[in-house]
Amino acid sequence: MTTQDLLFETFLHLPQKYTFPIKIANAQEFPISIKSHNDEISNFNYDESTNKISYEIFYDLNEHQHDSSINQIVLLQKDFSPFKQGYDVDVFVEGIQIKDNYFDFEISNPDENIVRINIPYEELMEIKNKLNLKNDNNQIKIEILSGEQIALNELDFMFENGVNAKVSWNSKLKTDEKIPLTFSFFDVNNKPAKDILFAYSISDSSGKEIWSNMGISDTYLGILTPHGIYQESVLVSTDGQYQLKIILIGHDSNNFEKYFTSKSDFSLYSDSVKEEKTEIVPSWIKNNAGWWADGILGDQEFIQSIQFLINENIINITVTESKSTGSQEIPSWIKNNAGWWADDLISESDFVKGIEFLISQGIIN
Numbered sequence: 001m002t003t004q005d006l007l008f009e010t011f012l013h014l015p016q017k018y019t020f021p022i023k024i025a026n027a028q029e030f031p032i033s034i035k036s037h038n039d040e041i042s043n044f045n046y047d048e049s050t051n052k053i054s055y056e057i058f059y060d061l062n063e064h065q066h067d068s069s070i071n072q073i074v075l076l077q078k079d080f081s082p083f084k085q086g087y088d089v090d091v092f093v094e095g096i097q098i099k100d101n102y103f104d105f106e107i108s109n110p111d112e113n114i115v116r117i118n119i120p121y122e123e124l125m126e127i128k129n130k131l132n133l134k135n136d137n138n139q140i141k142i143e144i145l146s147g148e149q150i151a152l153n154e155l156d157f158m159f160e161n162g163v164n165a166k167v168s169w170n171s172k173l174k175t176d177e178k179i180p181l182t183f184s185f186f187d188v189n190n191k192p193a194k195d196i197l198f199a200y201s202i203s204d205s206s207g208k209e210i211w212s213n214m215g216i217s218d219t220y221l222g223i224l225t226p227h228g229i230y231q232e233s234v235l236v237s238t239d240g241q242y243q244l245k246i247i248l249i250g251h252d253s254n255n256f257e258k259y260f261t262s263k264s265d266f267s268l269y270s271d272s273v274k275e276e277k278t279e280i281v282p283s284w285i286k287n288n289a290g291w292w293a294d295g296i297l298g299d300q301e302f303i304q305s306i307q308f309l310i311n312e313n314i315i316n317i318t319v320t321e322s323k324s325t326g327s328q329e330i331p332s333w334i335k336n337n338a339g340w341w342a343d344d345l346i347s348e349s350d351f352v353k354g355i356e357f358l359i360s361q362g363i364i365n
Contacts, residue, residue, distance in 0.1 A: 037071035051146040088147030157262035162188035192228030197250035222249035290342030
């Protein structure tokens with residue numbers, strides 16, 4: 001037998017794309033596109049009163065194999081307000097709500113938000129049994145609803161190179177279920193920091209690492225964020241105190257010679273997911289920070305406030321290495337931090353990180 005006697009065939013199933021223009025009350029028109037791996041789409045409808053997208057696909061529950069699934073990708077314009085960042089999304093099949101494990105709502109694309117649906121055969125069989133569904137017409141109805149605004153938990157991270165990051169997730173989510181984390185990076189002007197390379201890890205209260213991602217590229221280390229936003233779902237199985245560490249590794253596929261690290265603590269519970277916040281600094285210090293950020297208070301008065309906190313052991317500063325940069329000027333991002341902290345835009349722990357930086361640079365003794 002020779003190679004000429006062998007026939008290799010590769011089957012690539014490309015999804016069919018359907019685009020449906022819809023008009024809302026103010027006469028704006030938005031295209032909703034659906035990429036379907038499950039044959040044709042019919043009976044598309046958008047109900048503005050309930051913010052619900054619905055349509056049917058051809059799917060024979062009696063004939064499909066165990067390795068088959070319902071696989072749909074719904075593309076929504078970024079400015080289509082019913083489906084946007086910060087709002088809940090629910091998916092229903094034949095009126096049965098689908099678990100969060102089987103769909104994702106992605107916001108990292110700069111042009112559109114994306115709902116990805118992948119429902120395995122076993123889940124479809126459960127739906128069939130619940131409803132005693134005969135599926136005689138081989139049609140399955142899919143509904144996608146934009147729900148109420150989500151209360152987000154947020155962690156803030158500051159880095160020595162002036163970049164800052166925010167990690168957010170739905171506060172309703174809890175331990176032992178998939179939690180989509182959104183990582184957002186900003187430059188010194190608080191604009192999206194594009195093409196950041198980073199890695200992250202989650203450790204429990206004993207310091208044991210329970211989750212990490214260093215990227216998967218063969219040519220560079222880290223996760224690349226072309227648009228300054230990255231989403232990934234994590235699973236934490238037990239209640240407790242945790243620490244999220246982010247390492248800035250590089251930019252635009254090039255790794256830095258020196259990495260920048262920032263950490264933030266949070267708690268996960270079985271009944272809710274919430275950021276741990278503790279107020280330990282006197283309110284007058286917070287007022288001083290705001291006045292200093294606004295230029296009402298001078299640098300020396302602000303430094304004296306911080307030295308008071310250190311001398312009175314109100315805050316514990318951990319600095320691994322102290323080195324003088326030759327400059328006693330306080331970086332602008334520290335002043336920004338102080339103003340944000342005074343306005344409750346960042347946590348107290350992130351404000352303290354800025355103080356640790358000042359000490360490490362020899363600006364505060």
